[in-house]
Amino acid sequence: MVRSEFAGDQVIQRISQAAVHAWRTDSLFKLHFHETGRLSLANSPINVPEILQLYQELSTSPHRDQVRWLDNAEEIKTFAPYLTGAMTGWKGVFNPEGGWVHARNAMKTLGDECVKMGVTFVRGTAIKLIYHASDLKVIGIECADGTKWFADKIVLACGAWIDTLIDMQGQLVAKTWTLAHVQIRDEDERRKLKGTPVVFDVEKGFFFEPDHDTGMVKVCNEYPGFTNYQHILVNGKEKWVSVPVHSDSIPARSSREIHDLLRSMKPEWANLPLHNARMCWCTDTADSHYLITPHPDYASTLILASGASGHGFKMLPIIGKYVADLVEGKKLEPLFQETWRWRPEMNVGKRLSDDSRPGIGGDLNDAEQVGWKDETQSATTYHSATTYHSATEH
Numbered sequence: 001m002v003r004s005e006f007a008g009d010q011v012i013q014r015i016s017q018a019a020v021h022a023w024r025t026d027s028l029f030k031l032h033f034h035e036t037g038r039l040s041l042a043n044s045p046i047n048v049p050e051i052l053q054l055y056q057e058l059s060t061s062p063h064r065d066q067v068r069w070l071d072n073a074e075e076i077k078t079f080a081p082y083l084t085g086a087m088t089g090w091k092g093v094f095n096p097e098g099g100w101v102h103a104r105n106a107m108k109t110l111g112d113e114c115v116k117m118g119v120t121f122v123r124g125t126a127i128k129l130i131y132h133a134s135d136l137k138v139i140g141i142e143c144a145d146g147t148k149w150f151a152d153k154i155v156l157a158c159g160a161w162i163d164t165l166i167d168m169q170g171q172l173v174a175k176t177w178t179l180a181h182v183q184i185r186d187e188d189e190r191r192k193l194k195g196t197p198v199v200f201d202v203e204k205g206f207f208f209e210p211d212h213d214t215g216m217v218k219v220c221n222e223y224p225g226f227t228n229y230q231h232i233l234v235n236g237k238e239k240w241v242s243v244p245v246h247s248d249s250i251p252a253r254s255s256r257e258i259h260d261l262l263r264s265m266k267p268e269w270a271n272l273p274l275h276n277a278r279m280c281w282c283t284d285t286a287d288s289h290y291l292i293t294p295h296p297d298y299a300s301t302l303i304l305a306s307g308a309s310g311h312g313f314k315m316l317p318i319i320g321k322y323v324a325d326l327v328e329g330k331k332l333e334p335l336f337q338e339t340w341r342w343r344p345e346m347n348v349g350k351r352l353s354d355d356s357r358p359g360i361g362g363d364l365n366d367a368e369q370v371g372w373k374d375e376t377q378s379a380t381t382y383h384s385a386t387t388y389h390s391a392t393e394h
């Protein structure tokens with residue numbers, strides 16, 4: 001999903017507005033952007049104020065005339081007639097700006113363009129950084145197959161995996177969100193759904209129109225994410241770190257929540273089989289801002305670009321510019337430099353203790369609460385029907 005509104009945060013708002021503009025206008029990206037608008041929904045006293053705040057924010061935006069407060073299910077359905085659940089007590093905001101992007105196709109286009117411009121991609125899993133004998137510089141990486149790569153500048157942009165390569169001093173935590181798809185086979189129904197707004201319920205999750213080629217609707221349940229704490233060696237030191245695990249299965253709790261979301265909003269889809277279930281690993285900072293900065297100990301060679309905090313994809317057309325500036329030795333403008341700095345004083349521990357409230361977040365190792373086991377035939381695990389590719393193989 002691509003959106004431009006972010007509850008008053010100046011940094012995210014500025015870059016997300018630039019990103020929306022790029023998705024609309026950049027010839028490389030605009031083909032993949034579907035500006036359907038977005039319905040933000042809520043139905044509990046805790047969450048309705050969140051969307052009310054969003055509405056207030058949007059009421060000063062340049063397109064405020066098209067923004068709508070939706071006070072009940074009937075009004076919501078004028079923007080999304082395909083929502084057939086009773087949705088009693090639901091409130092909503094319609095924002096015509098934003099929509100969804102076909103992520104895989106956008107990534108492919110970008111990759112092809114990079115190749116055209118002379119980039120060479122190599123396949124491999126980095127398992128450690130190579131340090132100069134003086135220890136003041138990172139000069140390369142070593143891959144799982146033993147290959148070593150050396151460079152003058154190294155950018156670690158490995159998302160949730162970064163903590164397995166370098167000690168991030170508690171600034172990041174890897175968490176998985178879960179998703180699955182239902183397939184709409186009827187061509188007529190697919191046609192009717194074309195162009196309908198993204199539906200984002202702050203409590204239950206989100207989905208949007210079917211993939212035009214396959215009829216697959218991606219459905220994600222909303223929750224604070226599961227960790228996977230393991231005792232591992234990072235730079236030769238033992239640490240407890242949340243480590244991404246590749247899986248084509250999702251916890252039983254997630255599949256229940258996905259079905260529950262559909263039952264509330266689109267009951268006709270609630271009993272369809274779930275396909276292509278995935279765990280999707282992100283990494284959160286304590287303040288949800290990115291961490292894009294030279295590493296303070298190896299500033300001349302090592303640049304970190306991580307901490308996307310669940311809102312990184314939409315920045316695809318614009319975020320690389322900032323990383324490229326750092327590679328070229330330029331300073332970011334002070335606001336961005338300050339916001340995306342190395343900041344170990346902001347430990348994610350506080351955020352985790354919020355997320356571990358009973359029934360909210362959790363750790364994958366807590367099979368009883370989460371309902372997932374790291375094995376292929378767990379009775380409580382929902383398995384996808386399709387082949388699994390590890391993230392580093394894409």
Ligand SMILES: Cc1cc2nc3c(=O)[nH]c(=O)nc-3n(C[C@H](O)[C@H](O)[C@H](O)COP(=O)(O)OP(=O)(O)OC[C@H]3O[C@@H](n4cnc5c(N)ncnc54)[C@H](O)[C@@H]3O)c2cc1C
Pocket residue numbers: 001002124125126127157158159160161162176177178179220279280281282305306307308309310311312313314315391392393
């Ligand atoms: C279910 C779900 C839905 C989401 N929806 C949205 C959305 O609607 N809009 C939005 O803006 N964001 C969304 N996000 C968040 C978004 O996907 C992330 O913020 C974004 O992908 C982070 O980008 P990244 O480049 O930092 O990391 P990643 O996208 O994780 O990329 C890291 C890359 O590094 C590779 N890598 C990792 N370790 C190694 C290693 N050791 N060696 C070699 N390669 C390695 C990985 O394979 C991967 O390709 C969603 C996330 C989830 C989980």
